[in-house]
Amino acid sequence: MKLYIKNMVCDRCIAAVRQTITARQLHLLSLQLGEAEIEETLSKAELEPLSHDLEQLGFELIDDRKSRLIEQVKNAIRKLVHQEADERTINLSTYLAQTLHHDYNTLSTLFSQVEGVTVEKYYIRQKVERVKELLVYDELSISEIAFQAGYSSVAHLSRQFKEVTGMTPSAFKGQHGHRKPLDKV
Template identity: 55%
Template sequence: MTTLFIKNMVCNRCIMAVKSELDKLGIEPNDVQLGEVTFERELTGQEKEKFSKALVSLGFEMIDDKKSRIIEQIKNIIIDLVHHQDNDIKTNLSELLSEKLHHDYSYLSNLFSEVEGTTIEKYFIAQKIEKVKELLVYDELSLSEIAFRLNYSSVAYLSNQFKKVTGLSPSHFKKIREDRRKPLDEV
């Protein structure tokens, strides 16, 4: 079994795109997940090169060094947690990352900061705020429901963090988004 690590995979469409490219190339993956593809066998140099070129055309790239793989795994765990699991964790982020990646959190934190120029915590907050924006635009949940869903201790804490990151209050952001939208019959 061999695993290739891929940078910039952030959603289920990314997984589908990678599967589609592998299918076009006639390469059978064992499994495709965010940031990684496993194969039953080692790919030939030519297969790897073709796959790498196909990935680049999609906005992805293969990751060869260990540090970059760890960074990408941290990002994928956070993205999956925030965007695909409704932040349903009862443990803290540092414990979760240490457990999943089998490294001490201080090592992960220092590596992430050194390579990305930001902290894991700030990256996590940025992902949560993106999810808040998405949920505000969908207009299906109240702010208190969004706060609960994303594990904020209160609506006030969510609002303060949202304003600190975006410069806008959640209600102002929502209003701006609504003002930009036109009904389909006016487009």
């Protein structure tokens, strides 16, 4: 049985969900961002205790098709943002269509209706959060960060960064800025 789980954004989330599922003595077959597969088939009533446990950790079981698809879009974007620059060989629309096996226009329209923001804006926000992370680590120059994050130039990165945060990457780096959890972006 596949379970779709909202707000899974990192490896620690995966570990927490794994622990929760196994604590309920369910047999986990696979687990990745936003999705778990268990051996058992559970009724709605049988899912309630698991759902409650997950909610206590900030996760949510998703049961309707549209919500699952939106969560899959978010997870695919997060995965893309964290890929190495040389692994990003296709544009966002092609990546989402190929990854999720849906027409991009359908995904984009649904995402905008449900989330109130376009897929592209969400992608930019995720990229900016990745840039913030790299700036806080203070291991790369802004030029290297621009390349790592998939920007064509430092100017392009700076323009998008300022649109989202209201400050330049340099100003943020100087403040050691504050980051949002990825599920709040």
